[in-house]
Structures are given as structure tokens and as C-alpha cells.
Amino acid sequence: MGNEDSEAHAADPKNFDAAEVIMEHIMDNHEFHFADVNGHAISIPLPVILYSPQRGLDVFMSSKFEHGHANYKGYKMEHDHIIPITESGAVDETVKVYDLSLTRNVVQMFIALFLLVILMVNVAKKYRRNGANVAPSGFQNAVEPVITFVRDEVGKPNLGHKYEKYMPYLLTIFFFILINNLFGLIPGFANVTGNISFTLVLAVISLIVILFSTNSHFWGHIFWPPGVPFLVKLILIPVEFLGIFIKPAALMIRLFANMVAGHIVIICFISLIFIFGAMNTVAGIGFSPVSMAFTVFIYVIEILVAFIQAFIFTNLTAVFIGQAFETGHGHEEGHGNAVAHGDPHPTAEGKEKEFAL
Known part of the structure; x- marks a missing residue:
């Protein structure tokens, strides 16, 4: 202001x-x-x-x-x-x-990108120099559990044997969203992930990756769903086709709404001090501790939300990519093998339903 x-x-x-x-x-x-x-x-x-x-x-x-x-x-x-x-x-x-100005959203996004590249390059240099057999140290020690978590809980369950192909993209969007989420909690900095244009670009990139991961089986189910009566197909085909674009749109809206909502709630609690103060000075001073207590509480929640939203965006992206290339028989067989080996992870379709809740 x-x-x-x-x-x-x-x-x-x-x-x-x-x-x-x-x-x-x-x-x-x-x-x-x-x-x-x-x-x-x-x-x-x-x-x-x-x-x-x-x-x-x-x-x-x-x-x-x-x-x-x-x-x-x-x-x-x-x-x-x-x-x-x-x-x-x-x-x-x-x-x-x-x-065409360099606004604070743009500048902060470049800062986050620069920070991401510097940190990850340094971690990669340590692995290249010391190998995987040497215990990690410094920032590498903090990043390695996150990378293995994304690999084991996002990549492998949803992408199967193809997970290594998509791990660079999944890790990039996870850390990029996370860094921008955390930057947005610093007073004076911009809430980049609370900007619909930012989440729109991320969703479009995810849509491109999803489309390039599709196969003939995927498009066959979209334009001619098997085992469905003909009249139902006339309704189902446009719904399935629109679903291709609705899924990334849901990613865009979910991240934007969650990140901007927290900031609005925090400012609302702080604004209550001035609103009560405009009515009565004593009321404004008396309500200040209550307002600040709720503000701190929501702020701590927002730190947790920053990690959760980065994970959800990455996980759902992996779910949609997995749905794009998995085949009917291969998918059932792969899931059966996973259960036989004691892997409790649900299928990509089950993951989507779980996070839709």
C-alpha cells in the first residue's frame, strides 16, 4: 500500500x-x-x-x-x-x-528459481564427489529425505517402472512450489503461488507432460469407452475428453485457492484490530492479543500447508501422468505384483479419488 x-x-x-x-x-x-x-x-x-x-x-x-x-x-x-x-x-x-515490468511476483519467482538451481547443483556436486556411500552432510542431509520421499511415495506408486523418467520434473515442481510457498510467508514478499497466472503456467506444463505420456490405449478409452452402451458413450465421450483439461485445471485452482486463502485469513485477523479500534480505542487494544494469537496460529498452519500443497500438486501430477500411459491389462498385472510383494500403495485411480477428497 x-x-x-x-x-x-x-x-x-x-x-x-x-x-x-x-x-x-x-x-x-x-x-x-x-x-x-x-x-x-x-x-x-x-x-x-x-x-x-x-x-x-x-x-x-x-x-x-x-x-x-x-x-x-x-x-x-x-x-x-x-x-x-x-x-x-x-x-x-x-x-x-x-x-512489461519486473514486478515483485516476477522477481521473486526468479529468486526462487536461482535459489533452487544453486541448492540442487551443490547437492549434486556432493554426490558426484563423495558418491552415494558417504553420509550426507549440510543441506544435502536435509534434502535427501525429501527426495527419497517424493521418489518412494509419489514416483514409484503412481508411475511404476517409468518413475525415473519423470523424477526430474516431479522434483522440480515440488521444490519450486515449496520454495515459493515459503517465500510468500515472509513479510513484505509476494505470494507467488497465490497468483492464478503462476498456477496456470504450472498446470499447462503438467498438461503438456501428461499429453506426451499418453498412448493409444488411453485415447481409445477417451473416444470409445469399452463395455459401455452406445447411447451412454455419446454422453461419456465429451465428458472424458473435457476431463483431460479439467484435471490440470483442478491443480491450478487447488494450489491458488489454498495459498491465497491463508494469506486472506491472516490479514483479516490483523485487520480486526483496526476495525475494532475504529469503533472504540479500548476495544481495539483489548482485541489485539486475541487477534495476534489467531494470526500466529494460522501462520504456523500456513507453514504446514506450504509443504502439503507442494506435495499434493506433485502427487496428483504423477497420478495423472500414470493414468495417461498405464494400460488395462498391464495396470492390473502391475498392481497385482505390487500387492503380492507387500506394496500397499493404491493405484493411480485410487490415488486421484483419495486426494479429490
Whole structure:
């Protein structure tokens, strides 16, 4: 939130708009804003990249807008949206602007990607240097149980003997989502996984992997389900075809909704202090310990949710990939062998039903 809004709220608590605060917290921004101290914002400005067919390319830092107080190069910022203006300050409807800026969601995503690559490369170097027979140390000791967990609880049960082919992808999305989930819990940082565009891209990538893993048996069941009356097939075929796209869409919505909901709940509890304070100062002070206690509780829950949502997205992706290439007889035979050897893991279809709950 900009200085202008913060000062207005500080001057008159009754002006506090909880909905505005919540939306500005979960939406993207052109800076990392941490706090306002004595009317001065503590923030890190980010590069603004604007292209207009009428005005050309402009590159500058978001600090030039002075948190919405100033105009720069014929542009102004309102509620973190950059708008072209005329010399008189009015909105210029004749100018089309494409905002290609490095917002905090984009920057944080690159930071998470950089951190993921650095950590995993260092772990791989240790394995290459010491081999698998040397006890892991440092960060390698923390990562190895997670990797084996994803392999044994996600890859092998859902993908069978083909699990090694998909482990690089499964591990990448697990750690990438996890790192972004944890970053989102740091005050001032962005909730990247609470952005529908981010989860949409992950879902599209998973859909591509799923489609490239299909075989003739899979498409045969989609367009001509066996053992089904003809009239039922006319209804079932479009449903099965839509299911190809509904499954990744469910991944997208599940991750987005769960991550954004926790942040909204936390901000709601904090906002209650200001809402009660607007009604009565004593009520605001008295409710503060209750609000903070619930906030800390939800925050701890969110740390757990960060791990759970990364696991669920990865696991369901593996389930859908397994359903794409498994065959009727091979699947039953593979499951029978697993049971015979004492493997209690359910089938890919059973896993999907379990996590759908």
C-alpha cells in the first residue's frame, strides 16, 4: 500500500478499508513494500518497463512515482496500475501501454528459481564427489529425505517402472512450489503461488507432460469407452475428453485457492484490530492479543500447508501422468505384483479419488 493511503488511514482510523488492504496484499506490485515508518515507506523499488506504440520504450525504477505521489515521463501509478496521462494530468485515452515490468511476483519467482538451481547443483556436486556411500552432510542431509520421499511415495506408486523418467520434473515442481510457498510467508514478499497466472503456467506444463505420456490405449478409452452402451458413450465421450483439461485445471485452482486463502485469513485477523479500534480505542487494544494469537496460529498452519500443497500438486501430477500411459491389462498385472510383494500403495485411480477428497 502506498504512503498516501497509509497516511490517510493513520490520520483517521475510520477510513480503514480492510478489503482494500487485503486485495493490495495478495495482488502483484511494482516494489517490495515492507512497512511505513513516520510517513516514509520502507521498500525496494523494481524496474518499470513500458512499451507504447505511440511513445516507444521507457525503462526506469518504480521509485520515480514516489509511491503514487508523482508522475514521470507522462505516466502515473494508481493502485499499482500504470496509466498514461496528458500534460494536464488527465488520463490519455489515445495512448496504449504494455506493462512489461519486473514486478515483485516476477522477481521473486526468479529468486526462487536461482535459489533452487544453486541448492540442487551443490547437492549434486556432493554426490558426484563423495558418491552415494558417504553420509550426507549440510543441506544435502536435509534434502535427501525429501527426495527419497517424493521418489518412494509419489514416483514409484503412481508411475511404476517409468518413475525415473519423470523424477526430474516431479522434483522440480515440488521444490519450486515449496520454495515459493515459503517465500510468500515472509513479510513484505509476494505470494507467488497465490497468483492464478503462476498456477496456470504450472498446470499447462503438467498438461503438456501428461499429453506426451499418453498412448493409444488411453485415447481409445477417451473416444470409445469399452463395455459401455452406445447411447451412454455419446454422453461419456465429451465428458472424458473435457476431463483431460479439467484435471490440470483442478491443480491450478487447488494450489491458488489454498495459498491465497491463508494469506486472506491472516490479514483479516490483523485487520480486526483496526476495525475494532475504529469503533472504540479500548476495544481495539483489548482485541489485539486475541487477534495476534489467531494470526500466529494460522501462520504456523500456513507453514504446514506450504509443504502439503507442494506435495499434493506433485502427487496428483504423477497420478495423472500414470493414468495417461498405464494400460488395462498391464495396470492390473502391475498392481497385482505390487500387492503380492507387500506394496500397499493404491493405484493411480485410487490415488486421484483419495486426494479429490
